Amino acid sequence: VAEDDAWVEGQSLISTVEDVELIDPDLSGERLLYRLFHERGVRVFSPLALQAKCSCSRDAVSAMLKSFAPQDRAEMVKDGKVVVTCEFCSSVYQFTPQEAGAEDGAAP
Missing domain, CATH: 3.90.1280.10 (HSP33 redox switch-like)
Incomplete structure (x- = not known):
């Protein structure tokens, strides 16, 4: 199944990321995504602000x-x-x- 192949490929590409890259302040998330997935095309959406909010009342x-x-x-x-x-x-x-x-x- 193509989806399984894409998942395996994604895991393989992610496994190439070194820990130091994840905390490097000079390497943005967008740049890292492009480096890993540029062949498939990368699209980054505008970030949404997250807010912890409980639904209790x-x-x-x-x-x-x-x-x-x-x-x-x-x-x-x-x-x-x-x-x-x-x-x-x-x-x-x-x-x-x-x-x-x-x-x-x-x-x-």
Whole structure:
């Protein structure tokens, strides 16, 4: 398959790059790409700014909490509240047991 051949060729060309070339401030990424792939043609697009952004929200966390069984929600109550910390952005969301739906299956 031609795609497999192109992948193998690309890997072979990339393996010729030395570590020092990757950190050389005088060798731009565009120049390195051209050196490696000029025979196939190189096209470089304008860079897009990347931004780390979490999609969590109080509503999303509340909906997630309500997907747990009532007994599980009741066990999440500590010191009179349910606290959820987003593992991606470290945002902390606090809910009353009522907001989290934990009062329905209150632990005995």
